[in-house]
Amino acid sequence: DGGITQSPKYLFRKEGQNVTLSCEQNLNHDAMYWYRQDPGQGLRLIYYSQIVNDFQKGDIAEGYSVSREKKESFPLTVTSAQKNPTAFYLCASSIDLGPTEAFFGQGTRLTVV
């Protein structure tokens, strides 16, 4: 069954710690994205990647880092520099960076304690 898998579903982090969110897809999609969703706000783009070993900052990249070593994988690290990391994080993929729809993973809910 093709799809996008994010893990873990829930994550708790102490202030000052880095944490990495996993995103894997077996849809053979070239483009992958990370979004953040806060209550009452639309999804905001953190990073995106068009192809392996290439990625670009989105609208709110500060305090985050990514890698794209494999086509299937696009992990997101939330660093201690991110001032307000508690949020719902969504990974998505699309066939390419063209005008096509994106498909989402089930999300990771990160809480800083």
Place this chain on the structure above:
Amino acid sequence: RKEVEQDPGPFNVPEGATVAFNCTYSNSASQSFFWYRQDCRKEPKLLMSVYSSGNEDGRFTAQLNRASQYISLLIRDSKLSDSATYLCVVNRRNTGFQKLVFGTGTRLLVSP
């Protein structure tokens, strides 16, 4: 002003009602348009793409007016299972890639 604007609702309707959601976008370079559905604490899922000629999928009808930069979604014969947040999404070119811009969503509550 937000690039994609939606009425946040909530829209409270009885089962069987017809309900319409509107969405406006500000960037005339927008090239494709979608409605996504998001259930509480879940990921968004594509409901339907929106084409200039208008398109229908069962009880759902989407319309696009490029001149007015306006998108709509009509749901007929509402079901309890239609209760969700509906996200208007616009895809526009942004320095080399097509960027998806999401509205904040319109919440629908269908009651028995």
